[in-house]
Amino acid sequence: MKRFAELLDRLVLTPSRNGKLKLMTDYFRAVPDPERGYALAAITDGLDIRSVKPAMLRALMSSRIDDVLFDYSYDYVGDLAEAIALVWPSPHDGEERGRNDVPTLAEIVETLNRASRLEGPRLVEEWLDRLDSSGRYALLKLVTGSMRIGLSARLAKQALADFGKVDVAEIEELWHGLQAPYLDLFAWLEGEAGKPVSAARSPFRPVMLSQPLEPPDYERITREEYAAEWKWDGIRVQATCEKGTAKLYSRSGDDISSAFPDLLEHMRFEGSLDGELLVARPAADSEPLVDPHGGRVEDDIVVGTFSDLQQRLNRKTVSAAVIRKHPVFLRCYDLLQDGAEDLRPLAFKARRERLDAFATHLDKTRFDVSPFVLFETFEDLTRLRADPPHAVIEGLMLKRWDSAYVPGRPKGPWFKWKQDPHVIDAVLMYAQRGHGKRSSFYSDYTFGVWAGPADDPALVPVGKAYFGFTDEELKQLDKYVRDNTVERFGPVRSVRADPDHGLVLEIAFEGLQRSGRHKSGIAMRFPRVSRLRWDKPAFEADRIETLEAMLPA
Incomplete structure (x- = not known):
């Protein structure tokens, strides 16, 4: 637990990305199983400790310190775990340096996973008395599940890739089929076993990202080389369905399926779609839009604002009333998997043709295909970018017709050209x-x-x-x-x-x-x-x- 507490302290105080990566890789190298696996799960929000909740921690504080004094402390510090760690009046404070009965991270996680909600707070109280202030902070962050240490799950996956000298895309494709403490994963990364077989149905496939379009690249954008699409102001998602298992992932690979059951119930296909999640308004509320060249921007779906979409974001569950008021749909950009066939090595033009055919079998109230923006010259694109036909458009996407779907942010195949702020x-x-x-x-x-x-x-x-x-x-x-x-x-x-x-x-x-x-x-x-x-x-x-x-x- 001491090494985990030290890791958290150093991650909080290390601002640079490369510095955080080195801290993580050094930790994975120095700490044995299962400690490092549980640390990884804690940092990536992969633990669900149900026997302890924040309200229980407040109740523990009431038994040790005056409520008003703690409220003042909490107000000043601004973080529940940090405030409790700093003011907790342990009976062993004078003995901390000499104590040798500090629990391990694995002991804490495995004991709490077996504990009831009656037992959980008592265990935490006992451990708080045995730990120093740094250990208390780590323990409380662990049980509340709110790290806030400036480290994303994506960065943790990159640290794993650096540690094992593999491509981060390999980690991402395996991730949702793995479970803490990740023994098979670390065995593979250390060369002691083969690569784990993904146990996940409908796994996440690492997304391809774009580069901002800068003036030096303007001259390379021609209609013979590039396709143009509107850049819609929603959130980038991946919708995957295999053998009846439907999943919706964010661009960083987080499973956000539970927040969008109204879309999942219409995912009755075999494949993986890349697109923009948007809120739909009934077509009766507005006339269908037409782009400057006469092509319809949308037929059956009218796009709501990002403010509408925000009502659906960052929720583990969503009420029926919110679903009715703010239904979502997917504006599809790309088809990554068609049945058992991986389409990512194909050129964008071929994938788009497959997407158009694939979309004919989808529910038109929940899925449509991102329309191409027709242009002859770059000056045409400049005018269109300055005056798009819809308030929910924030610019243009430009994609090479011959580009394969490559994870990461390669230079050249895809550009985004957002409107000036x-x-x-x-x-x-x-x-x-x-x-x-x-x-x-x-x-x-x-x-x-x-x-x-x-x-x-x-x-x-x-x-x-x-x-x-x-x-x-x-x-x-x-x-x-x-x-x-x-x-x-x-x-x-x-x-x-x-x-x-x-x-x-x-x-x-x-x-x-x-x-x-x-x-x-x-x-x-x-x-x-x-x-x-x-x-x-x-x-x-x-x-x-x-x-x-x-x-x-």
């Missing part, structure tokens, strides 16, 4: 503490623009951003928030913001849409802080009318 000046209104290594900083910022009469304007919130600034700028922002706080609401502070005093933030974003959930009536897509305008007075920030003029008709 919009930029406004807004005023900082509220700030909230961050998580993990940002838990001591006010790093999440709500900003607004002016509304109302010119001689008596008021700020109305229009968005929230928590990235786009440097570490040095974060320190400056945190100091500004502390120095200009006018009210406190738990972990949130309201800062002074009026026409004569306020911090202006230049905000970049991908688009706007109407929203009944926000006071301003506007939802902002992918907002981020692009510049701190210390030089600009607050009264010169933008007005709500500026954003309303940007809304699609």
Whole structure:
């Protein structure tokens, strides 16, 4: 457990990707089975410890420390596991350095998996008394399943690939058929056994990604070499169905099937589709769209906004009411598997022809094929990108006709050419503490623009951003928030913001849409802080009318 706790501490404090990869590979090399396998499962959210829940941990704290004192501590730290680890009053605190009965990670995981919900909290309490503060933090992160250590499952898979000197695509294709503590996987990676046979039905196939189109590449884009498609503003998914087992995966290989049962029930094919998950609105709500060259953009399905899709995202389960209000469908880009035949080595043109034929057997209310955008010259594409026929289009995709489907992000076969981001000046209104290594900083910022009469304007919130600034700028922002706080609401502070005093933030974003959930009536897509305008007075920030003029008709 000590080595796992040390790994977590170092991962939190290591900002670089390569640094995290080295920490993981060194850990896999130094730590034996089954410890390293359980650590891998914990980091990749592959453990489901049901005998302990966060509310039980709060109850444990009530037996050891005054509730008000702990609430203050939790508010300051911003993370439940970290707060408990720091303030837990162990009866053995003076003996910690000499104790030799610290449980192993495997002991903890296997014991909790056998324990009931009555036994789980008692076990955690006993271990908290035996561990130092670093070990307590690791234990609590383990049982709550909320690591927040800056390491994605995809990066952990890359560390495995580096450790075993194999392609990460091989790890990804095996992943959903493996179980902790991954003994067969590590045996293969260390050369002691053959490659495991995937036990998963409908496995994930690593996706092919695109490169941003830059000016030096403009001249290579011709209609003879490249196909053009709209880039729809949904989420990239892979829909796979084999022998009656249907799975929906995110682009990073996470199984998101449980959140979209309405799509899975219509997956009655044998194959694997690559496409964009979107929300559908009944066709009666809107006229079918037509592209500038006369081709229909869509026939039976009208696309909802990304705000509609957000109602379905990041949920383990979804209610029937939400499903009825925000039904999803798949706009198909590619066909990776047709029955037992792997189509990925074929050219895109051949795969697209197979997709068109495959789609004729799919439910047209839940599946359609991404239409090609017709063009003669690159100038045609420039005009189309600037004025797409639908608000849910965020640019163009350009794909070589002869490109095979290659995992990763190869240079040249596929390009994405997104619309230029919009930029406004807004005023900082509220700030909230961050998580993990940002838990001591006010790093999440709500900003607004002016509304109302010119001689008596008021700020109305229009968005929230928590990235786009440097570490040095974060320190400056945190100091500004502390120095200009006018009210406190738990972990949130309201800062002074009026026409004569306020911090202006230049905000970049991908688009706007109407929203009944926000006071301003506007939802902002992918907002981020692009510049701190210390030089600009607050009264010169933008007005709500500026954003309303940007809304699609």
